[in-house]
Amino acid sequence: MHEYSYYARATTPGSFVVPPPKAEEMYAPETFGRGRSERVVVE
DSSP states (O other): OOOOOOOOOOOOOOOEOOOOEEOOOOSTTTTTEEOOOOOEOOO
16 A cells, blocks of 8 residues: 655636546556545635
8 A cells, every 4th residue: 555645726716626546557457556636725
């Protein structure tokens, strides 16, 4: 299991959809993982 985090600077207010993450092995694409989509609200 791996965990990644990052910081982002909000510049425009609104409601945004964060696309789901997807990872797969380069030479074995049948081995993959997906996350779920999220929604971010900037006020």
